[in-house]
Amino acid sequence: MAPKRKVNESIVANLPIPDPSMPIKIPGDSKIEIQNRSRNLTVYASKVVDSVAYNAMLSYPEGQQEKCVAVCRRLEHAHALFDILASCSHSNIIEPIGIWEEKGTKLAYIVFPCFDGPLSLIPTEEIFDVEDATNDKSYTFGFTDQGCKIFVEMFMAVKYVNDLYDDEQIPLKALNFDESKIFYQLNAQRDYRVLLTDFKLEISPTGNARNNRKGKGKASSTVPTVDELKVANWNGLGQLLQKLHKNLGLHAELNHFAELLGKKTVKYEDLVWEAGLWEHNSKVQFIREIYWHYNNDEAKISQLKLRASLGLKSCIDKLEVNKSREPNKEINDKSLYNSLFFLRVYMVAHRDDLIKGYSGAKETVEDRKAVVRLLMKECPTYMVKLIAEIRHLGWIKESPFLRSK
Numbered sequence: 001m002a003p004k005r006k007v008n009e010s011i012v013a014n015l016p017i018p019d020p021s022m023p024i025k026i027p028g029d030s031k032i033e034i035q036n037r038s039r040n041l042t043v044y045a046s047k048v049v050d051s052v053a054y055n056a057m058l059s060y061p062e063g064q065q066e067k068c069v070a071v072c073r074r075l076e077h078a079h080a081l082f083d084i085l086a087s088c089s090h091s092n093i094i095e096p097i098g099i100w101e102e103k104g105t106k107l108a109y110i111v112f113p114c115f116d117g118p119l120s121l122i123p124t125e126e127i128f129d130v131e132d133a134t135n136d137k138s139y140t141f142g143f144t145d146q147g148c149k150i151f152v153e154m155f156m157a158v159k160y161v162n163d164l165y166d167d168e169q170i171p172l173k174a175l176n177f178d179e180s181k182i183f184y185q186l187n188a189q190r191d192y193r194v195l196l197t198d199f200k201l202e203i204s205p206t207g208n209a210r211n212n213r214k215g216k217g218k219a220s221s222t223v224p225t226v227d228e229l230k231v232a233n234w235n236g237l238g239q240l241l242q243k244l245h246k247n248l249g250l251h252a253e254l255n256h257f258a259e260l261l262g263k264k265t266v267k268y269e270d271l272v273w274e275a276g277l278w279e280h281n282s283k284v285q286f287i288r289e290i291y292w293h294y295n296n297d298e299a300k301i302s303q304l305k306l307r308a309s310l311g312l313k314s315c316i317d318k319l320e321v322n323k324s325r326e327p328n329k330e331i332n333d334k335s336l337y338n339s340l341f342f343l344r345v346y347m348v349a350h351r352d353d354l355i356k357g358y359s360g361a362k363e364t365v366e367d368r369k370a371v372v373r374l375l376m377k378e379c380p381t382y383m384v385k386l387i388a389e390i391r392h393l394g395w396i397k398e399s400p401f402l403r404s405k
Contacts, residue, residue: 041100043070043109051118051180053197056111058097068097070109075101077201078108084170084199085110092157094183094195115183115195119244122150122184122192127244129373140251141373146192148279151241152401153194154182155277158237159268162230173199174229177236179243200232234266252380272399273391275383280372282400283383286390287343293395294340303393307336310385315378316342319365320358336389339382347371 042057048069056070073081078099085096097111124130127147132138143151157175164170176198183195224232238261241254250258257276260266275283294300313333316322321342322330331342347368358365365371375382390396 039098041068041070041109041111043072048115048183049117050120051183053112053183054109056109058111067114068111069114070100070111071197072107072109075106075108078110080171080173080201081199082110084173085197087170088161088164090157090160092153092194092196093160094197112197116186117184118180119150119182119184119194120179124244124246126192127151139377140245140254141376142251142253142276143279145279148277150184150192150194152277154196154237154240155271157194157196158233162233162268165226165229172224172226172229173201174224174232175236176200177240179240182240231264231266234261234271238262251376253376253384256381256384272401273387274401275387277401278383280369283372284348284368286387286396286400287340287348289396289400290340290386290390291344291348294337300395301337304337304340305335307389309333309335310339310343310379310382312339312342312375312379312382315375318360318374318378319346320360321346323358339386343375343386347375 038061040059042059044055044057046055047053048055053069053071056068058066058068060066082096082099085093088095094112094115097113099108099110101108125144127144127150129141129144129147130138131141142148161170161175165172175196178198181198183197184192185195186192238258241258241261242250245254253274253276255276257271257274260270260274271277278286294304311333316331316333325331331345332338333342365374
């Protein structure tokens, strides 16, 4: 029996009679009991654009109607998937309304609240910060703020499901990252909220898969282990990243992130240190924190002077920073200390008088975000290298990603 659910009054309406020319599929006269009241489901042949979900309608005894969507599955798979989704409690994993079985068949419809569309329909430029979304040669500067939010929501949903595996709260099934089965809702502020709706069902949906294991600590060939499924979830997220990026080439930070997601052993603790996830403000704050650690600490400064530079010379030259500096105060890039000095002054402080000698296009240095873009284009791996160095030194224990979320 489906869980109790209050009608969403904001989407209850006296809806017009459907166009008689539209093919309509009504699953017999089946109904499901909720709060001792029956509700009839009408499933229309029209699908939500570019998705597996059908447009549908719930009819209540009082004459109310509620728009919804329905996904058709084999009967046993529908019940298995419904049980998993109903057991989840996460803002980015959609809560199903119920199941309607089609009489005389082995099919059932899982019914969900309405959403605005599948992930595949979100324009590329809404997710990725690109120079020109119409040009496949255009440079990509990572996620937009909106894209970062979208991906972080999926990222945290994966973390949530993986934790459920550890606590043995759900049967063993991996998430399905088919972009036609991941949906979004768009609010009045044009903010997207991602909704995951599906789990892969390669294993038998009958019973708890954990009971099918052969021997303590061993899994049968048909039942994945918890670790295998956790890795499969991260791998699926990496493949989705590639799909969403479509014809644009992943730049160094996103490529490094995708490679880590594709590894056989993926740790959440490492993923949160990926520069590809970080917004430009997180990068700026990270450099501030590093400065606070080594400022007036001669031992730490000595450590930095022994580490290799981040390879920022081309950016130093491009910005013509030494044009306005005294000869004895010129900035070089001989060590990590020098690289950090440059980043702190030009990426973090960013005072107008510090770029007065720059003769290039002013929009490339007009604010911190512009400088981050320039650094990413001139020295694509600088932040990946910097994160690796600071983690090796052990100065900063918590990822800026976690603090910002």
